[in-house]
Amino acid sequence: MAVDIRSERETGAVPRAAPWRDPRVRSIVYQIVTLVLFLLFVAFIVNNTITNLERQGIASGFRFLGVTAGFDIGFSLIEYSAVSTYGRAFWVGLLNTLLVSALGVVLATVLGLVIGLARLSSNWLVARLSTVYIEIIRNIPLLLQLLFWYFAVLSALPHPRDSIAVLDTFFLNNRGLSIPRAEFGEGAAAVPGAILIAAIGIVALVRWARRRHETTGQPFPTVLVSLGLLIGLPLLAFLAGGAPVAFEYPEMGRFRLQGGLTLVPEFVALLLGLSIYTAAFIAEIVRAGILAVSHGQVEAAYALGLKRGQMLRLVVIPQALRVIIPPLTSQYLNLTKNSSLAVAIGYPDLVSIVAGTTLNQTGQAVEAIALTMAVYLTLSLLISIFMNWYNRHMALVER
């Protein structure tokens, strides 16, 4: 042993371990073995799939997207009929998924925020009620809730003739929810432009206000002015165009409602179920986020002479948001993924159109499932990229 060390010092050479004891060599060997096994596994699966597809005489490739689909879809945002192609059907499904997810995210956030704040309320009854809501909703499977809303609640509503009417404008029956349809005239085209101008104006205003605040210490009511811009400009443009909007109200015909915009019960049930379920999780996230801001921060803010509104806006909410946003992101992702349960109640979303009907009609399982998965993968990536960007924007800048 001693001799070894001396000789090492004299010659300067490190004695090499046997190759099978060298961690680096072993790591490379392990990785090669893993890679080879993985590739063999993939080759095995691909080979089997090709053989099976040939035996069953199923075509492969995405040519089927150009073929006439031949089935009807009950709810579509774009023109679609039975003579449209599978590719068109795919877009219908994708848009339906996006529509219900986007609306669900908004509703769930609002509801979750209210319930999360209610759980922190000093009012005992309000706090208890929101706890009960959260504990009941969180612990019942979403699919069960969707089936409940669809089959037990919406199907049990009266026939269109005896619709439940609210203010003679909204009609609820077992065929869905009828709401007035807004029809915009020509002058309304200026409104989106006005919104764009308002948005640019707000960005400039915020920058200017921040610079002035930093140099002179003068605060500027940014939020109020921004809101005013955002609402006022489009309103002005709208009025200048002669208020070119007409509402088409649903009206009671002899047997059914006529006119207006009818939201099918599948859509209403899915939206209700998703929002109510996700809101329970968001409420817990909001509560945890607000509790995470230490009380000393509030006291320090008051000690500095901030008003209650300023304290919330400048001290509590920015710190709470930092805790809230990452789990909130994953709830939004969950909601989007959960919208695929639409297939159980017959809302024509992406999964039920592509992985359901299209798969059954064409038999091209690999392509249909891959297409569906690719869409969800892209959606997840987009949402998480956006949220990571926002999170970085909000993150604590430590000196």
Place this chain on the structure above:
Amino acid sequence: MADVHAETRTPRTTGEHFPEEPLAPPTERIGPLRWLKENLFNSPFNAALTLVCLWLLWQIIPPIVEWAILDATWEGNSREACAAAEGACWTFIKVRFHQFLYGFYPLDQRWRVNLAFAILVVGAIPLFMARFRHKVALGAALLFVYPIVAFYLFHGGAFGLPVVRTALWGGLFLTLVIAGVGIVASLPIGVFLALGRRSEMPVVRMLCIGFIELVRAVPLITVLFMASVMLPLFLPPGVNFDKLLRALVGVALFSSAYMAEVVRGGLQAIPKGQYEAAQALGLGYWKMMGLIVLPQALKIVIPGIVNTFIGLFKDTTLVLIIGLFDLLGIVQAALTDAAWLGFALEGYVFAAFGFWIFCFGMSRYSMRLERRLGAGQRR
């Protein structure tokens, strides 16, 4: 103490000491009126809120109680018993109760299911007793030996038990089987995936990250579709899988990706010093992980693991979409029975209650564990 207090409070020139009269103790009990004022009516806004809530409760609770209890029907064995009733028809649940528990499992074989669950419950009790010493051995037996026993009891085909095809399995029994298999399979797979994700070998790491992120990005329903439609395509011609087994593979793979992320959180929370100390002691990778890191990491993330189990338990309902009859599936099927149409509400309330009990129980258990484990962390 009292002397010092008296002196500082009332310095007297005479030097004579007069103890002060003790104050009356504060009233211990806050009267109900005071409580109401403090908790429900402490501001005009809160008072209004309280009134709105009370009105809401008045609107909601009495009809529910009337429907579910006062006007409900429990008697009889047929639909006619419920014809006159205004409220819930629990007769429907009563008649179907055994089917909701066991699915279409043959009547004379149901003792096998009962026996298997009895073994599980009796076997698991010592795990919750603080004084029981051989918890690891018992846990390992439950994890590795019990599934084999349970499989032969459920499926049969050996020891003189007739075979019961999995197509006949259903109800709460099937829900528990799927959740149980998911839990038992996802934990080890998840641990290996988490280790792989933190591995220093790029190839292993990339494969694990790819798998985890792919699975977590897609909905369970697409994984189940894939398992039920594509798995037969992936296998050599002639090899055919049971439908239940395909669903189990899907559920297990899906939840193991989530489990991997939970375990990774625990691995990241272990200070680097622990890894270095283990290496300094000359432990190899597996010994370091198995003896030093994983026991600590898993302990930290037990609440997260239980939460994943709750999610998994709720997700088992999705198998109804690929045509299996779990608790929700069998209720859904019973609702379409022509002899019992129109009792959707009763069926869903019953199923919801069943799922709620399990999930709520698990979440309470996880909270208790969190508090107990947290107590050790807080010191």
